[in-house]
Amino acid sequence: MKIVVSWIRKRDLHILTVGILTYTSDQRFQVIRPEKSSNWTLQIKFPQLRDSGIYECQVNTEPKISLPFRLNVIESKAKILGSTDLHVKVGSSVTLTCSVNKGPHDLGSIFWYKENEILQEDHLHRMTIKNQWTDGLTSKLHISTVHLSDSGKYSCVPTMAIPADVNLHIINGEHPAAMQHGNTNSGVASFVPHLYPEFWPIIVWILNDHRHR
Structure with a gap:
């Protein structure tokens, strides 16, 4: 039996790839398998927050072999x-x-x-x-x-x-x-109080009144 490796997105059970074929309209997804290699890598270009979740690699053996991977997409700011x-x-x-x-x-x-x-x-x-x-x-x-x-x-x-x-x-x-x-x-700004001229007579009167007491 020919061994076929598939990638499944668990949140909606969407089959993303089977062998080297891609079964999604989202062109960011593709499988990478170097020639004569036993590694089947699921690549997601330009990952987004909504891509976070569990992806499962499945092999069509009997019994079936599967291995889940959790992807956490972090948005840096x-x-x-x-x-x-x-x-x-x-x-x-x-x-x-x-x-x-x-x-x-x-x-x-x-x-x-x-x-x-x-x-x-x-x-x-x-x-x-x-x-x-x-x-x-x-x-x-x-x-x-x-x-x-x-x-x-x-x-x-x-x-x-x-x-x-x-x-x-x-x-x-x-x-x-x-x-x-x-x-x-x-770049932290400091605040400088501004004393408006119309308040000066009031302040002077308070100071003079305080001195005469």
């Missing part, structure tokens, strides 16, 4: 530390830190974009990019002296994960809302 909207004063520095958690596969690399333009280090080192591999993949985009033209959407784009975005607002002078000062870390 990039994360830029801090707020998604950062306000930075002209002339100060800013560091954007992007991280991707460690997964069961190669994490690839990270690229930075401003709008749709890829960013690279310049010869003056005003803009630097450093990638680091530890428990995960971390990339830091540092701008030493920000200009008004640096305003815009910055994207951290990993090769093996979903990208993340942050909006960088460059302020020419003081700003009453959130502002990030120079030499900050991880």
Whole structure:
């Protein structure tokens, strides 16, 4: 009897492959068997979350031989530390830190974009990019002296994960809302309170009244 190996998706009992033939309209599935090899490998291209589950390899022996495999598809996402909207004063520095958690596969690399333009280090080192591999993949985009033209959407784009975005607002002078000062870390904004002039007479009156008591 000729030995035939089949792959079954258990959640719906769909027969995916029989021998070298594929029985699904989903072209991401195929079986790989090198010539004169006894290995029958089920390949799923571009796996998605819905592909998670149990797949069973069956051999048409008597009695039938089967071996189940559990596939867990993990969706990796990039994360830029801090707020998604950062306000930075002209002339100060800013560091954007992007991280991707460690997964069961190669994490690839990270690229930075401003709008749709890829960013690279310049010869003056005003803009630097450093990638680091530890428990995960971390990339830091540092701008030493920000200009008004640096305003815009910055994207951290990993090769093996979903990208993340942050909006960088460059302020020419003081700003009453959130502002990030120079030499900050991880792109975390600090909040600066703004004292409006219309409240000054009230504060002065309270101080003078307190001194006369």
